[in-house]
Amino acid sequence: MQTLLHTANTRGHANHGWLNSYHSFSFAGYNNPQRMHFGALRVLNDDTVAGGMGFGTHSHDNMEIISIPLSGTLEHKDSAGNHGIIQSGDVQVMSAGTGIAHSEKNHSRSEEVKFLQIWLFPNQRNVPSRYDQQTFRAEDRHNQFQQVLSPNPDDAGVWIHQDAWFHLADFDAGFATEYQLKRPGNGVYVFVLEGDATVAGQPLHRRDGFGVWDTNSLAIQADSNTRLLLMEVPMKF
Template sequence: MKTVLHPADSRGHANHGWLDSYHTFSFGGYHDPARMHFGALRVLNDDTVAGGRGFGAHPHDNMEIVSIPLEGTLEHQDNAGHHGLIRPGDVQVMSAGTGIAHSEKNHSSAEQVRFLQIWLFPDQRNVAPRYDQQHFAAEGRHNQFQQVLSPSPDDAGVWVHQQAWFHRADFEAGFAADYQLKKSGNGLYVFVLEGAATVAGQPLQRRDGLGLWETETVTIHADSATQLLLMEVPML
């Protein structure tokens, strides 16, 4: 097994006033040649957006873009006529494909919104742009892995053009479980949303990330009440 550790305080950081963003991988003004991506996982941004503010319309192409709200409500709109809200418990994916322009803003004029913006390299280029969004109840991840993303519309979760699987898990203190990788050769990136956990013997705290590869199973132990996001991706 090989691993790479990304402590929370080693991430890139940009505070624009209305947007406070932490970058696990190189993004915008933050560039580190050693932190370009983990396999197909290209971007993992931890964003806080002030009330009434947001990202104006901007284009994307040939990227799978996943939004996971943690607090507050995001409002989404695009040039294909989609307009809706993304709330905690929801997962939205946008396959940018041949190109699409969209905006995301805080739906509230007063309360902040916190969300994860995640980009995956696709395994197919120039596909027709599409969206998928689903809600996942919190009880479905209590002391278990709740699949929220997969490569197939026939599998659980939203689907992407990549051999990737995402799971969320909320573990009680002292609970332990083994994650079995779905596809040989894939790697697993574990991101601690809240709490503390030991992953494959490595202690992790809030917002730490750990990438693991050349393994089939990863043991996770909750050192406190812990919320986790697990992202299994091909190692490019």
């Protein structure tokens, strides 16, 4: 088993006034050669956007882009005619593929929106661009892994062009379990949304990130009431 620890206070940070963003990996003005990606996971941004503000229309291609709101509401529009509103409990995916222009804005003019912006390298290039969003019940992740993303359109959650699986979990203090990896050669990047946990023997706290690979499973114990995001991704792609 190999591991990689990114404590919350080592992340890149940019505060633009309207946008307060923490970067787990190199992004925009934050360039750390030691933190370019974790396998196929390229970007993990922890963003807070002020009321009435947002990212204006801009373009992407050949990237799988996932947005997970933590509080508030986020509004999406793109050049393919898609328009969606997402909030806590929702997961949004956009396969940029051959190219798409989009905007992501705070739907509220008075309240902040907090969300995770996640990019994964795809396993296929120049696929047709697509958009999807789904809503997930909070009770379905209480003391269990709730799958919210997979590579299979017929499986639970949104799907992307990569052999990746995302799970959310809300664990009570003292709850212990084990995560079984879905695919040989994958690794798992665990991001602590709230609380404290011990993963593969490593104590973790709020907004810490922890990568684990060269293993088939990892032990997880909640040291307080804890919310986790587990991102299983190929280490070679």
